[in-house]
């Protein structure tokens with residue numbers, strides 16, 4: 223059988239995601255591992271899958287002008303979406319090539335009738351380029367939702383909280399391709415040494431404008447590199463790298479990371495503690511324990527003790543008290559839509575309410591485990607106030623032994639300091655601020 227091309231593979235992934243209601247990153251990883259494509263084709267498949275899912279609502283709106291209410295088979299709709307995505311959003315693919323490929327795929331997977339329909343629809347779109355500017359009737363939320371391909375309920379929420387300009391900026395940032403960044407392992411190297419080493423391996427890398435430990439990498443296969451295997455760095459988003467410094471853990475301290483897997487922040491904390499002290503790294507899922515252990519080993523860290531536990535049960539495990547606690551809570555993930563576009567289509571307002579309830583319960587459960595004068599950092603990768611500011615505000619109201627620590631800015635890089643809110647203890651990074659993940663960090667202190 224002939225080897226499948228990038229577009230065919232991308233269509234397979236889109237179909238599987240829809241059919242199995244699975245996550246595109248997992249489907250993509252599985253398919254790419256098996257397909258053994260060139261680096262260029264791997265990049266193209268990834269871009270086609272994520273891009274088509276990101277822009278689904280815009281693509282469907284344009285399609286609706288040409289197919290109306292006609293019932294299309296799932297794969298045919300996905301083929302049309304994939305092709306429209308290339309036509310509209312991928313400059314490097316000539317429009318005629320996108321149409322030709324689509325027609326050939328329709329013939330291979332279906333029959334001549336479907337191929338003719340696909341050809342007709344795509345050529346009609348090409349003939350009427352102004353169709354992309356036609357917005358739906360309705361209010362601004364409905365229009366922004368379609369123009370920037372985000373669910374209307376989410377756009378309505380953001381309009382209330384952030385206003386129109388910032389909401390559009392959030393949506394636009396979510397639709398951009400994320401860049402990759404790595405965190406230099408301070409136990410083994412420095413940022414400038416690592417930059418030199420990366421240059422020798424022909425990776426295109428530069429220091430981050432956001433975090434002093436971060437390097438932004440544009441080229442080279444860093445995850446498979448010798449430097450990675452030998453523990454010189456961790457792959458992590460720049461916003462995530464702000465959390466461990468915010469905890470201000472010192473060498474020799476006892477630290478609890480209550481939702482630790484896969485270990486990105488736990489290992490960062492250990493590096494900042496110069497691998498001295500103790501970190502209990504707990505997570506709910508047993509299989510993730512090994513993941514944390516392996517990452518720590520690769521980085522040369524010995525102070526992390528991974529355990530499996532529901533964080534709600536940790537107070538009953540006889541672990542004693544801690545100088546620092548990190549609750550990097552499970553969340554809706556609306557700050558990482560760039561990387562996981564399915565999130566915006568799958569999550570509902572009810573999911574947000576349910577996860578906010580869990581987040582509050584987790585924070586409440588961990589509170590007694592913090593030593594007097596201890597510091598607790600609450601963080602999420604979402605931009606939803608119900609999961610962020612509202613949680614910590616309610617928490618300090620109901621726990622008078624805690625205060626918001628108004629010195630958070632001291633432990634954040636210069637670039638982020640002016641984003642700290644008026645309490646001095648919370649920072650909400652939006653994806654457009656630094657073209658990094660949307661992230662929330664709050665620092666609480668237990669009174670003496």
Ligand SMILES: C[S@@+](CC[C@H](N)C(=O)[O-])C[C@H]1O[C@@H](n2cnc3c(N)ncnc32)[C@H](O)[C@@H]1O
Nearest residue numbers: 481482483484485486487505506532533550552
């Ligand atoms: C945001 S992720 C943590 C990421 C991690 N801190 C890092 O930097 O690599 C949230 C984690 O919470 C875990 N989790 C979810 N519910 C939990 C619970 N009730 N108790 C403990 N862990 C939980 C999930 O398995 C997930 O690994």
